[in-house]
Amino acid sequence: MKAKRTAIVGAQRRGGIKRDPDVARPAAKPAKAKRAVLTATVAVEPPPQVRPEDVEMAVDLGRGLVLPNPILVASGTFGYGVEYGDVVDVDRLGGICCKGTTLKPRIGNPTPRVTETPGGMLNSIGLQNPGVDAVIDKYGKTWAGWATPVIVNVAGESVGDYVAVVRRLEGAAGVAGIELNISCPNVGRGGLQFAIDASAAAEVTAAVRRVTDLPLLVKLSPNVADIRPIARAIADAGADALTAINTLSGIAVAPGRAKPLLGNIYGGLSGPAVKPVALRIVYEASQAVSIPIVAIGGVTELADVLDFLAVGAVAVQVGTAIFADPTLPVRLVDELAEHCAAHGHTSFRALVGTALPRKAGPPSAKGVEYRP
């Protein structure tokens, strides 16, 4: 699309084709002559010199969870962190969200579990993990030795499940916070996902809040009509921060077309294809709540990080892109600091919320967000 747009705009400039008013064009640069007049008449202050290493990068997510920088790795895409020790300096990350952790071990879904899609992938891993006790035993000591905070991603099939996992994590070595994956079926309510119902999302958040003083992040699902009441319900129930988004529900068809491809039929879509949806959810949620929002969805380069900050996120997680390049998140930390320094920002916070309206917009339930 970018290439197509460049080609169209290029042809327009050369006078080859009529300008298409639907094609967004970059802001025009001021003419050189005009700039010369300005410098002659106005004393222009040179931008303050900021060095990348002096840019303030820390992020406070509440309840004592202060990330050293705003670039984290997303749950399910960086294992438990230890797997990447040889390739990545984990202590340079802003935070690690580990694989989804449940009360009992889970073997996961039937295969095939993963397939590529245009601009992304579908996965149906099914929360394969050794269970919370094994996770603490195996990784807690290593995590405790890291400067980077490890946030344990927690999943369950009932409010009781979530509470039981969090009780075990409370006080465990190396656990800096909890991220609730509420995109799970609530067995007690006919399999209705916690994340798509404001009262169920609030109920599980409040129940976990009652049993832990650990910083509590709750992860939003994009598979809803309007995120705002759900975001508000979770914030009111005591979450310290929101993370958004989890994957979008999708399917793929098997070769021969006799059945769906994934063993589980349904999978979660992730990667660059989901970024516009993630941007919308973060844009809407950040106008609905005052707790911090950590964005996730299709980050592959610095421009994606800047976009998410502009719509109100205070930090960003990198997920699917790690499979192609595990060194990307650390590189993004450096690139973000360099970008801030080059623009004279002493803190990356100057980039947060710049694309938000001054007054909160109308709720998307009215359909105003899509006018063909």
Ligand SMILES: Cc1cc2nc3c(=O)[nH]c(=O)nc-3n(C[C@H](O)[C@H](O)[C@H](O)COP(=O)(O)O)c2cc1C
């Ligand atoms: C293979 C895979 C496994 C995942 N496992 C989890 C998980 O256990 N818990 C969770 O909350 N999200 C999980 N996710 C979702 C990601 O954390 C992230 O929200 C999503 O992939 C969107 O970000 P991305 O486009 O950068 O990948 C998983 C994603 C992938 C691709």
